[in-house]
Amino acid sequence: MPELPEVETTVRELRAPLVGQTITGLRNHWLRHIVTPSLSSFQERVSGRAIQSIDRRGKYLLFSLDGGETLIIHLKMTGHLSVVPADLPIEDHVHTVFTLANGHELRFRDTRKFGRVYLVRNQDQVLGNLGPEPLSTEFTAELLHEMLRRRKRVLKPLLLDQTFIAGIGNIYADEALHQAKIHPLRKSNTLNIDESKSLHAAIQEILLLAISRGGATVDDYRRPDGTKGEMQAALSVYGREDEPCLRCGTPIERILLGGRSTHYCPGCQK
DNA sequence: ACCACAACCTGGCCGC
DNA sequence: TGCGGCCAGGTTGTGG
Numbered sequence: 001m002p003e004l005p006e007v008e009t010t011v012r013e014l015r016a017p018l019v020g021q022t023i024t025g026l027r028n029h030w031l032r033h034i035v036t037p038s039l040s041s042f043q044e045r046v047s048g049r050a051i052q053s054i055d056r057r058g059k060y061l062l063f064s065l066d067g068g069e070t071l072i073i074h075l076k077m078t079g080h081l082s083v084v085p086a087d088l089p090i091e092d093h094v095h096t097v098f099t100l101a102n103g104h105e106l107r108f109r110d111t112r113k114f115g116r117v118y119l120v121r122n123q124d125q126v127l128g129n130l131g132p133e134p135l136s137t138e139f140t141a142e143l144l145h146e147m148l149r150r151r152k153r154v155l156k157p158l159l160l161d162q163t164f165i166a167g168i169g170n171i172y173a174d175e176a177l178h179q180a181k182i183h184p185l186r187k188s189n190t191l192n193i194d195e196s197k198s199l200h201a202a203i204q205e206i207l208l209l210a211i212s213r214g215g216a217t218v219d220d221y222r223r224p225d226g227t228k229g230e231m232q233a234a235l236s237v238y239g240r241e242d243e244p245c246l247r248c249g250t251p252i253e254r255i256l257l258g259g260r261s262t263h264y265c266p267g268c269q270k
Numbered sequence: 271a272c273c274a275c276a277a278c279c280t281g282g283c284c285g286c
Numbered sequence: 287t288g289c290g291g292c293c294a295g296g297t298t299g300t301g302g
Contacts, residue, residue, distance in 0.1 A: 003295060032278085059296075076296050078280080093280085112279045114296065153272065162297080169295055218295065219282090238295090259275065261294085 002075045004059060004134070004167030005210030005231065006221055010081055011056045013224045014106075017083040018063070022050045022101040030095035033108070035118050042119050045069060046098070058130045058166030062123065069119055072126050076114035082107050082224050111220070130166040134203050139165075144203075145196035148188040155191075156184035157258035168203065171216055171238045174263045176202040178237045183269045184255075184262050209234065237263040 002010065026043045028034055034042055049065040056062065061081070063071035073081070078093075086105045090097075096108040096117060108115060118126050132139045151158060158164055159173040168176070177184050179202035182195060191199065215221060215229035218239060222228060232239075236246055241254040241263060250267025 006295080074296085076278095077294070110279095111281070112294090114278065116297095151271085157273080160296085171295060216295080221295070258273075260296095 002059060002079065002215070002221055003169030003172055003210075004056075004207055005172070005213075006215035006229065007056050007059050007061060007075065007167070008211050009215045009229065010075070010224055011054050011061055014061075014081060014083065015054050017104065018051050018100075018106065019054060020050065020052075021104070023047060023065075023098050023106075024101050025099045027097040027099070028095065030110075030113055032113065033096045033110070033115055033117050035116050036125075037119060042117075045119055046071065057123075057127050057133070058162055059169070060127060069121050070123050072118040072120065072123070073108065074116045075110070076112070076116065078111040078220060079115035080109045080222055080224075082109070082226070129163050131162060131164045132166065134165050134167055135207060139200075141193075141197040141200035144200045145191070145193055148191050148196055148199075151188045153188050154184070154257065155182065155186045155188055156260075156262050158188050160258070160260065165203075167207070170260050170262075171218065171235065172203075172206055172210065174238045175206045175236060178263075178265060178269060179206060181268050181270070184257060184264050237265060239263070 023046050025047050028039055031039065049067055051063050052066055053064045059074060061073045065071060083104050083106050086099060086103055091109055093111045094107045094109045095113065098106040100106065120126060155177065156173055159168050160170065176199065180198040182199060210216060210231040213230035213234060214223055216231035216235065217228035218232055237252050240252045242251050245252055245265040245267055248265065248267040250265050252263055253266050255262050
């Protein structure tokens with residue numbers, strides 16, 4: 001579920017309760033959560049380490065530990081992280097837990113069990129193939145235009161490709177294309193510079209707006225404290241099939257593209 | 271290089 | 287009530 005704005009919201013809200021805290025151990029009830037290293041090695045290497053900072057790259061959360069290793073978590077579709085007192089009854093679907101020296105726990109709840117956890121010395125081992133951060137200064141309209149020009153792919157699936165741009169998912173791809181008035185089936189190399197600039201601006205604006213609203217709770221995404229985001233009320237096309245376009249009144253259509261639901265306005269996305 | 275599709279999982283919803 | 291089918295915010299691997 002979580003895309004860049006939801007992961008960013010989670011990162012920001014985990015900093016206060018976690019930065020400076022020391023991890024004392026790791027409990028795991030679903031081994032496939034743990035990608036690397038082995039569970040026993042993971043437990044040994046993570047215990048006693050202090051969390052120095054928490055950051056985000058694409059949809060990955062990065063916990064920098066003293067000693068130089070990085071704990072990396074991907075929430076995939078249904079992952080959720082919370083920090084609670086260790087004596088609070090365990091919630092359903094909590095499969096991985098990091099215990100803390102202050103009597104609290106970082107709990108990784110994950111209904112569909114797609115989430116993944118890594119402990120690495122070199123982050124590139126996990127993040128090496130990611131495309132540019134869409135909110136970074138190096139991600140300019142000119143760069144996006146050049147990136148689009150070198151490919152000949154349908155736009156919507158290309159925007160979901162994390163090696164192309166990191167962090168965009170199904171909701172915000174649809175929203176950005178609608179805001180830029182570009183049809184999701186357009187081929188990337190057919191955009192002129194003005195269209196690339198519109199798409200670039202739309203991507204940045206929609207992501208920033210979503211972050212400012214704490215992410216979108218479409219189904220079961222929740223902030224770390226359990227509250228919902230506010231972005232779902234500001235979506236223009238995602239989840240609005242058959243409802244009138246807010247810009248031109250044409251009913252929003254939903255098609256299947258690359259196996260993913262794709263929402264667009266046939267009236268103003270040509 | 272690009273695309274379609276299956277797989278990984280569980281739960282919610284809809285129609286019968 | 288029950289059951290089958292379909293859907294879901296993500297990613298990876300396979301085969302054409």
